[in-house]
Amino acid sequence: MSEHAIEFLQGWIGEKVHCQHSPVKIETQAEALARECAAKAAEEGILLEEIQEEVGDIKELIASRLEEAAEASEHETKSDDKASE
Numbered sequence: 259m260s261e262h263a264i265e266f267l268q269g270w271i272g273e274k275v276h277c278q279h280s281p282v283k284i285e286t287q288a289e290a291l292a293r294e295c296a297a298k299a300a301e302e303g304i305l306l307e308e309i310q311e312e313v314g315d316i317k318e319l320i321a322s323r324l325e326e327a328a329e330a331s332e333h334e335t336k337s338d339d340k341a342s343e
Contacts, residue, residue, distance in 0.1 A: 263304045267313070270295055275323045284328065288321035295320070 274291055295316055296306045306316065313319050 260304075260308065262302075263299075263308050263312070266299060266302055266304055267295075267309055270298060271320065271323055275320060276327060284321055284324045288317050288324055291320045292317035 274294070299306055299309060310316060
C-alpha cells in the first residue's frame with residue numbers, strides 16, 4: 259500500500275471510528291463507515307483494492323477498531339467507578 263494510502267487510512271480511522279457499546283451497533287456502524295471510507299478514498303484517488311491488499315476487508319478492520327474502542331471505554335468506566343468508591 260502506498261504511503262499516501264496508509265496515511266489516509268490511519269487518519270480516517272482516527273477521525274471516524276468511535277466507541278459503540280452494542281455489538282449490533284458496531285456491525286451496523288462498521289458497514290456504514292466502510293462505505294464512507296471507500297467513497298472518501300476514491301475522492302483522494304486511492305483505490306479500495308489498494309487498501310484491502312494491505313489490510314484485508316475494510317469493514318472487518320473498522321469493526322475491530324470499534325470493538326477495541328468499546329473495550330477501552332468500558333475499562334475506563336470501570337476504573338472511574340473504582341476510583342470513586
